[in-house]
Amino acid sequence: MPKIVDAEARRQEVVQAVFRIIASDGLERASLREVADEAGLAVGSVRHYFASSDDLLVFSFGAVIDRIAGRLESAMTAVEAERQGSSAQQAAVLNLLGQFLPLDEELAVDACVWMAFRHAARIKPVLAAEAERSHRAVAAVVGRLIMLLSPQEAEAQQTLVAEAERLLATMDGLCMHALLQPEWMTAEMCSDVLTAHLRSLAGAPASS
Amino acid sequence: MPKIVDAEARRQEVVQAVFRIIASDGLERASLREVADEAGLAVGSVRHYFASSDDLLVFSFGAVIDRIAGRLESAMTAVEAERQGSSAQQAAVLNLLGQFLPLDEELAVDACVWMAFRHAARIKPVLAAEAERSHRAVAAVVGRLIMLLSPQEAEAQQTLVAEAERLLATMDGLCMHALLQPEWMTAEMCSDVLTAHLRSLAGAPASS
DNA sequence: GGTGTTGAAGCACGTTCGTGCTAAAAAATA
């Protein structure tokens, strides 16, 4: 029939163009014309794969969520595979939490895009569902991590939830600072903050 | 000479209109026309007080920084006025940290506007200087708080800095979650997370 | 009371946006 083209691959190429534009110029510059230019296509071509601008943005949001959630999941299974309390497990935990931070180019792009979409979802209702999914996916991983790391002594369920939310907030804040104030929040500072937080988790059992 | 009008008061009215628009519709909707409508003025009138759109945004950013920094400063002096370790000081600390969070309508508007400008500053160079000032002002207060709350035992300077950055990141993450996922991050959850963090500061001296 | 400075309002221009729609190009099938 037609010119054979892998539609799914094309969509991913367009999404990659969206990511690059958001990371460098912000979400508000991710218009159809800009995206088409960045992807080396015409506006009509992009609109052939995505019915509307909202469609493109929602799909892109979903794509970055899948990427991040996938990284977190695999890093979490690596943590669970290590012996409890071993230094190898400690390293795996640091690796897991590092997936939140813009420590290399790819992670930085994803972090930019993720932050931009989550903040945009406060205003644009079309993004709300994906924002919910994003929060659930990340909270699930962090919850498992907290259950693993918390002292075995009897812990109130509420305390565990609060500790999970605390770690989640710290990671998001750390990511935010690393993106917005990279001169202050360096990779070393991130590492220091992370180790301090993990020590506070292990050393100060939050017995309610 | 002319029609007497308190120019500074007028500017503040326009800035308030900017705040309302950003809080409800996002920063990208804070155009001259929208702001003029919200303030009950004409575009030309707004431009009489602000030379350009960028001028208006930079001034508004500065205004929200001053408001937040002012609240933090007064709350910090209240903390320093209480007896060290007293429960009154504990309450004053909770009050100080609560100034970061959208716990009432006014705080919520400021938090929205503050977040929006800080993220926009990553892209728009005109906002960069104010973003720097914002970071310095808040970091200074949090630094003083950490020095006050840390156990008196000999602490490495680096550890204190890391603890300050950790508290700052946690507060920003908490604020972000309270704004973006208010159903999950309720006021009670904020309180639980804050008390857990303060306990980890006092109970687990981060001796390097 | 005239006069000149200033607040307020609005027009006009060029740019960018999303989107409906049409037309050409390209490749697999008849």
Add this chain to the structure above:
DNA sequence: TATTTTTTAGCACGAACGTGCTTCAACACC
């Protein structure tokens, strides 16, 4: 080779944007 269908490209329209510039009303001062 002719046809059919997907892919690509492009035009046109209305809306919204920032901004330069002009116009009008109002009030303090001579």
